[in-house]
Amino acid sequence: MVPVPAAAAAAGALAGAAYLNARFSLAHDLLFFRIFGSALFGLFRAGRAGRLNVFYVLEAQARGDKATAAKPFVLFEGRAVTYAEAYDTVLRYGAWLRERRGVRAGDVVALDYQNSETFVFLWFALWAIGAKPAFINHHLQGTALAHCLRESTARLALVDPRVAESVSDEVRRELSGMEFAVFTPELEAEAQRQEPVRYPDAERTEKEPTDMAMLIYTSGTTGMPKPAVISWAKVYMAANMSAKGTGSTPSDVFYTCMPLYHSAGSCLAVCSALFLRATAAIGRRFSTKTFWKEVRETKSTVIQYVGETCRYLTVAPPEIDPVTGENLDKKHCVRAAMGNGLRPDVWDRFKERFGIDTIYEIYAATEGAAGLWNPSRNSFAKGAIGRFGLVSGALSSLRTTLVEVDNETELPWRDPKTGFCKRAKTGEAGEFIVGLPADDIKKRFQGYYGNTEATNAKIMRDVFKKGDAWFRSGDVLRWDSDGRVYFHDRIGDTFRWKSENVSTAEVAQVLGLHPAVQEANVYGVQLPHHDGRAGCVAIVLDTPQANARVLASLASHAREKLPRYAVPLFVRLVKEVGAQTTGTNKQQKHVLRQQGVDPSKAEDDALFWLKGGTYVPFRLTDWKALEQGAVKL
Known part of the structure; x- marks a missing residue:
């Protein structure tokens, strides 16, 4: 029997710990270190072994223990593909690309594809032979499509038969030096018949974590899309943000119907599942009519949203079981929703209608030099795009900050006397900027592929002292005294x-x-x-x-x-x-x-x-x- 004083002391200690955690968000600090620590350790270990290419992660899962090799890696439209099967297909497709299409290590290959298991296999097949995929928005046509293909510098474009019509004669004429391979069922069968060849590690040599893994384009809402360089380090960090941040395990199933041509679907969902030895359930496209149906069929436990996805789901009519008449809104296995862009006015309505326990809001940009996250189970951080504890906030403030904006020029305000910017006060809105190593920008910001002008436009110099360098996000945020960060508006x-x-x-x-x-x-x-x-x-x-x-x-x-x-x-x-x-x-x-x-x-x-x-x-x-x-x- 525990003595009363000892029990009282234990209860007091627990109460004190709970108070300190609530006051200083110590649990969030722990999450911060878990995410960054895991990503940095993984990068260090992969770099030391010469295996930064994420193909090696797929190989480890497929050739490791039998249980992992035999479990589903990808679920798509009723088909389950195990890690071992995916690896075999990736090797076959890689050999086909190399032997039949002449793709070599370092080549950029455009991938114009809808969401599917084939998208994933072709993507990893390119990594398997040391090539770099350029993910093309399959909705693009005409001038915009030709622009994106040209900017990639690819000489080969792999095209989904479902979007082949977008590759018009006009596009082909503009890109006369590019080969277009529409991956028809016949061509796919040819690739499947190829012997699965694992080429030597020398074909996949990557010198630094900052080396290019792939190209992912900006949305193009303010001009033509620009190809952002996604490094191996960014893939590792994105995968760890969603995997560790959601507290996921190998038993989880990540559901995404967000476009795989965007980093949200590819890096935050598919790569997270891969690193965890979990399962990625992929929907071809977003539809309020199929979203929850696919989530239930795949027994998904973590769902992904982007932008107004949750709003559209919330205003859609409920799905009713035709036999029992039961409302199916909460008939699922989902414990968490992760993504970015969930508006505060939709937050609670979405959680309550569908019975979602935890919202994991992420703030990041395709080309961004830093990201924020906010795991939220209650109203404390509702609507926040980021959240910091005492320690993580102090560390983050060393390389990220908010600066006052000049409303006339829509640029960070500069003091007329010193020429330097001014940090926004706690609770005030300011543009989010990220510190960069002034003498080696590419360590943290790889910029836009082949576009030095656009890359330099995102970098500010002499911000707080002569010679420093900072990345401009273009987003105005607000950071309050409780460590919560809120989106205020996009500059412009x-x-x-x-x-x-x-x-x-x-x-x-x-x-x-x-x-x-x-x-x-x-x-x-x-x-x-x-x-x-x-x-x-x-x-x-x-x-x-x-x-x-x-x-x-x-x-x-x-x-x-x-x-x-x-x-x-x-x-x-x-x-x-x-x-x-x-x-x-x-x-x-x-x-x-x-x-x-x-x-x-x-x-x-x-x-x-x-x-x-x-x-x-x-x-x-x-x-x-x-x-x-x-x-x-």
């Missing part, structure tokens, strides 16, 4: 109206809390005879048409929750969610901004403007009055 999305700065993200969050709003995409539009940009929101309501009651309620909600200058003056009623999004479900604004509020450019969407305390139809005659200067807002 924030606009000025009535001499005030308006954050599109904050306005969208507020409008998203209105019960009738399913999606809100906020942006600023230029108006004739007015300075700055007026607020406009492209909105999807839960009714096909906006009636006077809903519009009045929306106006009242906006005026009650937002400063007067931030209340959108215009509403554009969009018919369906996701109408203006990228392939990764991220909202696009540039087309909406260009169209503005000229009714003749609004396609079939209805426009409204704030008048008399409510939103009323905005017609061509009203636009003409603005053009003539007869109306002042």
